[in-house]
Amino acid sequence: MKQYNECIEKGTAAFVIPFWSDGKPHRLKYLNQALESIFGQTDKNCKIYLVDDASTYEPDKGYLKDLEEKYNNIKVIFSEFSTGPGDARNKGIMEAYKEQCPFVCFLDSDDISAIKRVEEVRYAFLKDPEAAVAYSSFKVIDEDNFDVPDSKLLEGIRIIISDIESRPLYGYDTWIEMAVERDTLTIPSALNVKTSLSVKYPFPRDARFHEDTHTWLRYSASGAKIVYLPQIPSKYRIPQKVEGSESRERAGGIEAFNRLRVKIIMQGLIEAIKMAKERGVIDNNKGLEIMTRYCLNVAAMIKNEGTINVARELIEQAKSISNEKFYAFKDKYCLEDLI
Numbered sequence: 001m002k003q004y005n006e007c008i009e010k011g012t013a014a015f016v017i018p019f020w021s022d023g024k025p026h027r028l029k030y031l032n033q034a035l036e037s038i039f040g041q042t043d044k045n046c047k048i049y050l051v052d053d054a055s056t057y058e059p060d061k062g063y064l065k066d067l068e069e070k071y072n073n074i075k076v077i078f079s080e081f082s083t084g085p086g087d088a089r090n091k092g093i094m095e096a097y098k099e100q101c102p103f104v105c106f107l108d109s110d111d112i113s114a115i116k117r118v119e120e121v122r123y124a125f126l127k128d129p130e131a132a133v134a135y136s137s138f139k140v141i142d143e144d145n146f147d148v149p150d151s152k153l154l155e156g157i158r159i160i161i162s163d164i165e166s167r168p169l170y171g172y173d174t175w176i177e178m179a180v181e182r183d184t185l186t187i188p189s190a191l192n193v194k195t196s197l198s199v200k201y202p203f204p205r206d207a208r209f210h211e212d213t214h215t216w217l218r219y220s221a222s223g224a225k226i227v228y229l230p231q232i233p234s235k236y237r238i239p240q241k242v243e244g245s246e247s248r249e250r251a252g253g254i255e256a257f258n259r260l261r262v263k264i265i266m267q268g269l270i271e272a273i274k275m276a277k278e279r280g281v282i283d284n285n286k287g288l289e290i291m292t293r294y295c296l297n298v299a300a301m302i303k304n305e306g307t308i309n310v311a312r313e314l315i316e317q318a319k320s321i322s323n324e325k326f327y328a329f330k331d332k333y334c335l336e337d338l339i
Helices: 002-010 025-039 058-070 085-098 117-127 155-166 175-181 195-200 211-221 246-251 254-278 284-303 308-321 323-332
Strands: 013-019 046-052 074-078 103-106 131-135 138-141 191-194 225-228 234-237
Touching: 002 117, 013 025, 013 085, 013 117, 025 046, 025 058, 046 058, 046 085, 058 074, 074 085, 085 103, 085 195, 085 211, 103 117, 103 195, 117 131, 117 191, 131 211, 138 155, 155 284, 175 211, 175 254, 175 284, 191 195, 191 211, 211 254, 254 284, 254 308, 284 308, 284 323, 308 323
Parallel strands: 013 046, 013 103, 046 074, 131 225, 138 234
Antiparallel strands: 103 191, 131 191
């Protein structure tokens, strides 16, 4: 226990930031703001692992090299091929692991951390040695760092924030409630994890969207304890000049984004179910229930975003997984108008 406390108390926290640039001016503008939120941390014992996901604009890659030369607490990792933010984080995690950082704070290159983030996360892990994941809520900001009013947020984002703040998940095997009653645990920029756990359960390499929830499910299904830190909300940037968020735009719009959501998160859920069965937490029957309810849960959420076709596809998928479970749980999800 003494060795554990010393590692957490004195070890260097790792900020892992995936980055990609096509030369648009806001890429570096937002990155600099993200970095400033780290430089301003009340706990200065932290290092930044900045992973370039094979940017196509060489001058911005040169800027990253300059950052590494200028700051002794920035390490830049250049990827040969672009494999998405999840795999970029994996590369940063491995460097942090090699350099014996006890925990990782994820931060996307366009988001902003609370200034007490490292201080509070370090204290949480010291206070509760069983805790392996510490997360917070988030506030949505626009291009100019102004708060985005709730009325302008997609329904799915409003639901995530409301769920986190009104009924946060805490403890063991929260992945089940995450799947059947939530959409995710939180955004990557508001999640912190012990490095040993993040190495054991990396982000899926072939997923460019929704790789975070895929991973949060497996963190929890491994038996890791999750704690909630309401005092350090991150700032999550959703530009207001595009529909929903830039990730939704890159995916091909909200409907394509939601189809990817189901496909990728279901893959993570299947792995989580397998892990939980191996631990003796659930049986096959419970696994079918969770998968069926996941489809119904997401169908209800995205129905409110206007993607009715995808919601209907999910209802049919729920039936195909288990017709019995479908009829047992369908009334819990307010889908009467689609069934």
